[in-house]
Amino acid sequence: MKVLLKVQYMGTAYCGFQCQKNGASIQEVLTRAAGRVFGMPCSVTGCSRTDAGVHALGYVCAVAPADGARGADWCTVPPGKIHRAFAPHLPPDISVCAAAFAPDFFHPRYDAVEKEYIYQIWDAPWETPFFRDRSYHSVRRISPEGLSQMQAAAAAYIGRHDFRAFMAGSAERDTVRTVTRAQVRREDEHMLAFSVSADGFLYNMVRIMAGTLLEVAAGRMMAEDIPMILEMRDRSRAGFTAPPHGLYLREVRYPEEILWQCE
Amino acid sequence: MKVLLKVQYMGTAYCGFQCQKNGASIQEVLTRAAGRVFGMPCSVTGCSRTDAGVHALGYVCAVAPADGARGADWCTVPPGKIHRAFAPHLPPDISVCAAAFAPDFFHPRYDAVEKEYIYQIWDAPWETPFFRDRSYHSVRRISPEGLSQMQAAAAAYIGRHDFRAFMAGSAERDTVRTVTRAQVRREDEHMLAFSVSADGFLYNMVRIMAGTLLEVAAGRMMAEDIPMILEMRDRSRAGFTAPPHGLYLREVRYPEEILWQCE
Numbered sequence: 193m194k195v196l197l198k199v200q201y202m203g204t205a206y207c208g209f210q211c212q213k214n215g216a217s218i219q220e221v222l223t224r225a226a227g228r229v230f231g232m233p234c235s236v237t238g239c240s241r242t243d244a245g246v247h248a249l250g251y252v253c254a255v256a257p258a259d260g261a262r263g264a265d266w267c268t269v270p271p272g273k274i275h276r277a278f279a280p281h282l283p284p285d286i287s288v289c290a291a292a293f294a295p296d297f298f299h300p301r302y303d304a305v306e307k308e309y310i311y312q313i314w315d316a317p318w319e320t321p322f323f324r325d326r327s328y329h330s331v332r333r334i335s336p337e338g339l340s341q342m343q344a345a346a347a348a349y350i351g352r353h354d355f356r357a358f359m360a361g362s363a364e365r366d367t368v369r370t371v372t373r374a375q376v377r378r379e380d381e382h383m384l385a386f387s388v389s390a391d392g393f394l395y396n397m398v399r400i401m402a403g404t405l406l407e408v409a410a411g412r413m414m415a416e417d418i419p420m421i422l423e424m425r426d427r428s429r430a431g432f433t434a435p436p437h438g439l440y441l442r443e444v445r446y447p448e449e450i451l452w453q454c455e
Numbered sequence: 456m457k458v459l460l461k462v463q464y465m466g467t468a469y470c471g472f473q474c475q476k477n478g479a480s481i482q483e484v485l486t487r488a489a490g491r492v493f494g495m496p497c498s499v500t501g502c503s504r505t506d507a508g509v510h511a512l513g514y515v516c517a518v519a520p521a522d523g524a525r526g527a528d529w530c531t532v533p534p535g536k537i538h539r540a541f542a543p544h545l546p547p548d549i550s551v552c553a554a555a556f557a558p559d560f561f562h563p564r565y566d567a568v569e570k571e572y573i574y575q576i577w578d579a580p581w582e583t584p585f586f587r588d589r590s591y592h593s594v595r596r597i598s599p600e601g602l603s604q605m606q607a608a609a610a611a612y613i614g615r616h617d618f619r620a621f622m623a624g625s626a627e628r629d630t631v632r633t634v635t636r637a638q639v640r641r642e643d644e645h646m647l648a649f650s651v652s653a654d655g656f657l658y659n660m661v662r663i664m665a666g667t668l669l670e671v672a673a674g675r676m677m678a679e680d681i682p683m684i685l686e687m688r689d690r691s692r693a694g695f696t697a698p699p700h701g702l703y704l705r706e707v708r709y710p711e712e713i714l715w716q717c718e
Contacts, residue, residue, distance in 0.1 A: 202584045247585075275581045289581040317717050318538045318552045321465045322510075322589075454580050 193264040195230075195274065196292045196300070197222070198452055199251040202285040204325045204437065207244045209251070215244070218251075218286060225281035226255045229274070230267060233258035239300035239444045240307065243396075245436035247326070249310075250289075250443045252300045252450075267293070272455035290452035306372065306445040308389040311402040312438045316382040327383065328438035330406065334384060338409040339376065345408045346374040346386060348418035349401060356425035358401055359394035360433065367394055367425075376405065387442070396433050404431030456527040458493075458537065459555045459563065460485070461715055462514040465548040467588045467700065470507045472514070478507070481514075481549060488544035489518045492537070493530060496521035502563035502707045503570065506659075508699035510589070512573075513552075513706045515563045515713075530556075535718035553715035569635065569708040571652040574665040575701045579645040590646065591701035593669065597647060601672040605639040608671045609649060611681035612637040612664060619688040621664055622657035623696065630657055630688075639668065650705070659696050667694030 199222070207215035219236055226234035239252040257266050269277050274291035282288070312327035314320060315334045334342070349371045356367040373389040386402050404421070407413040413431060421429045462485070470478035482499055489497035502515040520529050532540050537554035545551070575590035577583060578597045597605070612634045619630040636652040649665055667684070670676040676694060684692045 200584055249585075279582065284587055285584045287581055287584050289579065289583070316552070318550050319542065320552070321463055321548045321550050322512075324547050326585075 193267065194254040194256045194294045194296060194298055195267050195271070196294045196298070196450060197253050197255060197274070197278075197288050198290040198292075199248060199253060200287045200289055201248050201251065202325070203242060203244065203246045203248070205285060208246070209238045209240065209242045209248075211244075218242075218248075219253075221283065221286055222253065222255075225278055228281045229269065229277045230255070230257075232266065237300055239304055240393075240441060242441055243399075243436045243439075245325075246439045246441065247437075248441040251441055252304075252444045254294065254298060254300050256296070270453075271451075272453035275454050290454040292450045292452050294450070300444070303446050304392075304444050305447050306389055306391055307393060307441065308373075308387060308443040308445075309393070309398045310440045310442050311386040311388075311398060311434065312440070313384040313386070313402075313406070314382055315384060320382070323383070325437050328402070328406070328434055330409070332410070333382075334409045338411075339378060339384065341408050341411075341415050342376040342384075342386070342405045344415035345405055345413075345418050346376050346388070346401075348415060348422075349374040349388065353422045354425055355394055355397055355422065357421050357427055357430045358397045358404070359427065360396035360400070364394055369394065369397075374401075398439060399434045399436065400427075400430050400432075402434040402438065406434060407431035456530065457557045457559060457561055458518040458530050458534070459557045459561070459713060460516050460518060460537070460541075460551050461553040461555075462511060462516060463550045463552055464511050464514065465588075466505060466507065466509045466511070468548060471509070472501045472503065472505045472511075474507075481505075481511075482516075484546065484549055485516065485518075488541055491544045492532065492540045493518070493520075495529070500563055502567055503656075503704060505704055506662075506699045506702075508588075509702045509704065510700075511704040514704055515567075515707045517557065517561060517563050519559070533716075534714075535716035538717050553717040555713045555715050557713070563707070566709055567655075567707050568710050569652055569654055570656060570704065571636075571650060571706040571708075572656070572661045573703045573705050574649040574651075574661060574697065575642075575703070576647040576649070576665075576669070577645055578647060583645070586646070588700050591665070591669070591697055593672070595673070596645075597672045601674075602639065602641060602647065604671050604678050605647075605649070605668045607678035608668055608676075608681050609637040609639050609651070609664075611678060611685075612651065616685045617688055618657055618660055618685070620684050620690055620693045621660045621667075622690065623659035623663070627657055632657065632660070637664075661702060662697045662699065663690075663693050663695075665697040665701065669697060670694035 314327040541551040577590040
């Protein structure tokens with residue numbers, strides 16, 4: 193048996209969920225906390241590597257005893273109370289918001305069938321103390337026309353496409369992904385949100401999609417260019433890689449519903 | 456001539472806008488920054504004393520040369536660019552978001568005719584990293600019935616009443632205020648916002664109003680009790696003083712429209 197955690201974190205102070213380099217990772221912090229909560233060395237497996245500075249609203253990870261199978265009874269905390277057991281062992285920028293039990297064969301990354309990301313854009317000439325490190329700052333206000341161009345461009349991402357032009361590096365061979373939803377909305381007077389769901393994402397894919405939408409908003413690219421950019425499969429045709437601090441992993445979906453609990 | 460600033464700040468690290476005690480105040484930081492921006496000692500007058508930990512989305516203050524009248528030309532920065540001149544001299548938790556010119560007789564506190572505050576309530580069993588220090592945490596979820604009770608209670612605040620029961624201390628003689636708007640809305644899955652506008656507020660008035668609404672949500676007080684609490688003019692009849700970190704000064708209104716500029 194594994195324990196699944198749904199986790200929220202502000203990524204600002206971390207080098208990502210998982211990392212080899214120096215600097216604290218979310219995984220390290222959760223592994224240490226899980227050891228204290230369950231009273232034994234634990235391993236924590238994540239649903240995705242997030243970049244340094246990227247945030248999560250619904251990250252999913254699995255906790256299991258580090259020394260392998262222990263039977264079903266190694267976790268004596270009821271799932272609905274696990275968030276409370278973790279709270280005293282976590283820093284203020286990481287929270288467990290729900291938990292569930294899952295079978296041993298469950299893998300939060302390989303079993304995921306859909307992920308949803310949000311990219312937040314603050315568009316005012318001044319920087320706000322409330323969204324520093326939490327949104328991309330567009331000094332220029334995005335007009336209603338700019339917004340509708342962004343919306344048209346986002347719609348062009350939807351479907352099964354080869355997203356090679358929207359990938360950093362060249363490690364991944366299979367660059368075909370299915371985007372099921374992509375939309376841009378004005379959430380507030382100075383805040384836009386680009387949300388996108390897909391069966392999987394390539395390295396930096398959402399950040400390059402967001403950067404491309406920002407080029408469209410600025411009039412340097414056109415919504416009608418997106419199909420051509422996808423077809424050319426050439427990274428240099430797409431927009432810049434928008435910085436990590438506007439990005440949030442919002443939700444991860446699995447084929448079977450997970451019974452998240454939190455009391 | 457005075458320069459008006461519209462300011463946003465996260466109050467967490469400060470002892471309030473103005474303070475005598477040890478600890479940094481927003482006023483101190485702005486006074487120092489204004490000195491650098493305008494190249495002369497300046498005085499900064501605020502629209503309200505906010506408590507330690509209280510935030511502001513639209514605080515208004517006036518800047519003038521410290522040594523008195525200098526004529527109209529002491530400020531050579533166009534109002535639309537003042538926010539940019541301040542940015543390098545302010546910490547990340549304080550921003551100038553717009554500026555305007557005002558006549559010498561303008562006083563941001565005495566000339567204000569209406570203020571609007573928001574009190575944010577996060578209602579989930581778990582604490583979120585994104586709203587710590589930015590909302591009151593109600594561990595218990597507020598039900599739709601609880602919310603409609605809060606809405607009914609908030610509606611009872613509206614009107615011209617003696618708000619002595621909703622004031623800390625006893626310094627103020629005239630405790631009659633006119634509340635022009637008071638409502639509670641669910642903003643998000645786990646976030647409620649109480650917003651209230653009045654011609655003025657007594658010391659801790661919004662925090663006691665919010666605490667009373669939280670008692671109503673918990674079923675310990677009833678919406679129907681509010682008129683009686685107002686009438687009794689007895690602090691002990693109202694609810695607890697909700698903590699400062701859920702509170703935001705949202706807007707201050709003046710009889711004549713201020714031409715805020717920001718490019």
